[in-house]
Amino acid sequence: MSLGYFSYPMPVNEPVLQYAPGSVEKAALKKTLAELKKKQTEVPMYIGGKAIKTGKKVRMHPPHEIEHTLGFYHEGEEKHVKQAIDAALKARQSWAALPWEDRAHIFLKAADLIATKYRTYMNGTTMLGQSKNAYQAEIDSACEIIDFLRFNVHFLSEIYKQQPISSPGMHNRTEWRPLEGFVLAVTPFNFTAIGGNLPTSAAMCGNVVVWKPAHTQVYSAQMFMRILKEAGLPDGVINLIYVDGPVLGKVCFSHPDFAGVHFTGSTGVFNQMWKTIGENIANYKSYPRIVGETGGKDFVMVHKSADADVVATALARGAFEFQGQKCSAASRAYLPSNIAEEVKARLVAQVQSMKMGTVEDFSNFINAVIDERSFDKISSYIDNAKKDKKAKILVGGNYNKTEGYFIEPTVIETKDPKYVTMCEEIFGPVLTLYVYDADKFEETLALVDGTSSYALTGSIIAQDRDAVILATEKLRYAAGNFYINDKPTGAVVGQQPFGGARASGTNDKAGSMLNLFRWLSARTVKETFNPPTGYHYPFLKES
The missing domain is CATH 3.40.309.10 (Aldehyde Dehydrogenase; Chain A, domain 2)
Structure with a gap:
């Protein structure tokens, strides 16, 4: 039930902490790094809100310290992909029907949790799991992921405001529906923020998601998933699984409810995905959205x-x-x-x-x-x-x-x-x-x-x-x-929407309104207040 029009103004970018000598943030981050290294974390998959432990444990270690064990994640198999899809589809109707402001506030709360309570943990898991220095982690796993969440809420609220004109005697409106089915998010190791944005941008639009991160990014991905759950994300909306790519593709790309893929990774993998989707196109309920950011030179x-x-x-x-x-x-x-x-x-x-x-x-x-x-x-x-x-x-x-x-x-x-x-x-x-x-x-x-x-x-x-x-x-x-007059890196959400063309992807510009349009399916509704009762038009009369 909607009781008003709610405003989500353009946010400001999250300030980047500098970790200067003697700073509070430097001491806090070093403390968290020491804490994380003292314990071994057991990482389950999250399917339908449940923590799934398969018993097939894979060791996680820092790339810069390969003898140290950060913990283990539970690797899944084909049945877990099917379970994740089933859980997503089960959650689909209630999630799509949830009022926009309630969806928005889940992601805004997640952004706030990262900015405060979990900042050092997002940065710490990224630093240890992906071997990023403090500043590179800060601009990625803190600032950029916060910006993605906050700016996407704003962008989506602006999309929802876009409505057609109406003539006298009628009213037109556009419904910005989620896609019909589930969205697959496949994310890379190099940016924790991409790992966060690809599933949440689709979910924010009312879609349900199966999310497979790179195995080398599981350590920080599970931290983000825990934050989403604390922020109130309903069970089954985003399902986090750790499976091999071919197993994932076999199940997802043959499923009739496959509605789209949000991908960042290699050009070769994306090309193979596109080919497989094309070969299976007759099996789907609708044409899937294919969004990918791939390689670069x-x-x-x-x-x-x-x-x-x-x-x-x-x-x-x-x-x-x-x-x-x-x-x-x-x-x-x-x-x-x-x-x-x-x-x-x-x-x-x-x-x-x-x-x-x-x-x-x-x-x-x-x-x-x-x-x-x-x-x-x-x-x-x-x-x-x-x-x-x-x-x-x-x-x-x-x-x-x-x-x-x-x-x-x-x-x-x-x-x-x-x-x-x-x-x-x-x-x-x-x-x-x-x-x-x-x-x-x-x-x-x-x-x-x-x-x-x-x-x-x-x-x-x-x-x-x-x-x-x-x-x-x-x-x-x-x-x-x-x-x-600058280096070719460092795109900031809301400032430089990111994406390339040719063999670098579909150029759907993460960090902008353009990307969110890809996860929406518009329906135009015309309502006539005083409908005609006969077929005759004035031109039919000769005099």
Whole structure:
């Protein structure tokens, strides 16, 4: 029952705590890290509000300290996927019928719980489980996830206000219905906030969700799920399961009530999902919504007018924050010949000053990559570069997995603009530089645009405004998020809606109203107050 029109104004972004020496937040976070490391957490799946323990335990450990056990999660199988779908569909009608303000307040309360009571726990589980330093965790598992929840409530309230006009004698309205069925959310390891946003953005719109996080993100995902339950999320609305991808796909993509997938991960997996959905299209009650943010080979294009210090800093931060494990991380850079040596010298100096180690030592800028598989893949690119005459390692190039999956931030220079590390996504702390003739800026823009199949993020660094204008035009389709005089990372909810096109995804812009439209199905209702009683129109009379 609705008793009024409720307002949810545009929020402000959650302030980012700095964790400076002697600060209250630094002491609190260190205390939580110590607390989390002292105990082993047993993590169940959550299906229909019940904690499901299968007995098939999988050990969780910090990527930077592989001998330490954080706890165990209970791995599921095919029957648990079916149970999760059944639980979601059972909750569907009552959740869709819940007044909007009651749905909204669940997610607003969750945001407030993260901002206060659970801030150090969201950051602590992210730091230990995904090897993020304190600042990278703060902007992810605290600020961004809070922003997603608060801004999405505002965006959805604005969507609900969008109504058609009415003529005399009638009234028109639009109902913004949830989709008919369940939504599958598949989330990656690298951002706890994505793990939170993909299921909740769909659920906020009245949908029910089956959520499968990456195995390497379970430690922080379960913390968020516990917060949602404390905030009052009804049983079955979001069901958190830990299963292998093929098992998940087999059940979900063959189910007649499959209504959509909200995905962040690799391009190859997303392509396979799309293919499978297409092959099963006749089985579904409605055409599923397919929303995905996938890979990137993100660029920094530098003009001859650029400031060398600005360029070096943008590359150091853009390429190596969170070990380059961001979809948006700078991984290829084009330096003009007139300032190339200056930029390289400054960049090498910055990289050499970066400390690498555990997350508990807040002086470490670099931590570990996520797992052994990733470590082996990244190190193979480095090994090949060491042997290739087309490549030269300027700094870094060492790695070790004795205690954790540590790879030094590595800068490669190549004389071949189509060298493998300029083209293929590596997803690690590897940046490749190509020096171009400073007088061939426009030709190099064409090279940037045509080198990669991806189109996620990119930047232009220049003091010459004409160069900025030209790059913005020529690279219009090369990046869904384009940065001027900045690194190509760090999108903020409500400020830079995030997503790319080409092989980087469907560009449905997480952190904006555009994404929420994908989880809604509009119904237009026309009501006539004084309906006609005969078929005759005035034009039928001749006189």
